[in-house]
Amino acid sequence: MTDTHVKIFDTTLRDGEQAPGFSMSAGQKLQMAKALEALNVDVMEAGFAAASPGDFEAVKTIATEVKESVVCSLSRCNEGDIRASGEAIKPAAQGRIHTFIATSPLHREFKLKMSKDEIVRRAVAGVELARNYTDDVEFSCEDAIRTERDYLKRVVEAAIKAGATTINIPDTVGYTTPQEIQDLFEFLVTDIEGGDGVIFSAHCHDDLGLAVANSLAAVRGGARQVECALNGIGERAGNCALEEVAMALRTRADFFGLSTQIKTQGLYGASKLLATITGNPVPRNKAIIGKNAFAHESGIHQHGVLANRETYEIMKPEDVGVSTDNLVLGKHSGRAALKDRAQKLGFDLGENQLQTVFVSFKALADEKKEVFDADIEAIILGEAVGE
């Protein structure tokens, strides 16, 4: 493991699955877990073992079946939750317990009704208990972003002393900004006592549409684990999208100087599987894995892409598992794209024929949203018969 490696901690099966409309059966969770393992995620959060007997079994099954990724279970800082997680991850080749407690003033006063000292005691006890089950213990300060910095430092230092090996800083309500979170991570990485060898992790929600930008800024500040979910699913507006953060780090390696171990060619397939399983289609214009992410319809763009893909593509579609035949023929398309498609369909159109086919194609494109290969074939053959 190098200092330039950013761990991808996938929480599709926990934070993602707990969002309304995204729940999965145990069998579906296992199918997704296999897809996440094939993507080569460093860690997958398989669920919240204490949430229900079904969740416990799902985590245990995933822990039994998955060999290449660390399998993790979430627990509040209480004995029952931690013991449930500990038992559920027992069969794992590599198992992690993730335990959390809220630290912000709002959560302390209105949710937990606990004092600062009590929360520190609970955090320490939780981490110590978790260490009885595994050496790989992650501790999160829920709503860390809205926590006073000196208190956050105190809780984090206590958790590390108790044995936490990963410290996660959640932006639970998606409130932070890139500059603010980068500054916070810079502070944590340099000022936390006992922090050497500990991985600092970002967990950003997307309430302001900033989850990916904030996660990347956290990484710039020294985070070496990003918590994220496929298709960006998660509580409310969702989590940082796995496919976006992985491709941003890959595409702009020149800027970040960092890498992940994600096999990006599997992203499109895994995203589609999740959409099918949960019944939630991916928006057409979604970055990286949306249907339009590599599609070009306007004549100017098609002309450019046919000459050199890099004119309008910053990533290769095949690098995320998308087929390369992505010129959509419609009313905005030009002659170059039509000629190219005709050639792929086996028709070498001369200038005059291209012109007549183009006129018919434009007339049809005005009536239909998308012109398919069969339409083009019919136009070309119709013109030939008519000659």
Ligand code: KIV
């Ligand atoms: O958003 C959050 O704070 C969480 C924690 C449980 C890590 O999901």
Ligand code: ZN
């Ligand atoms: Zn979350």
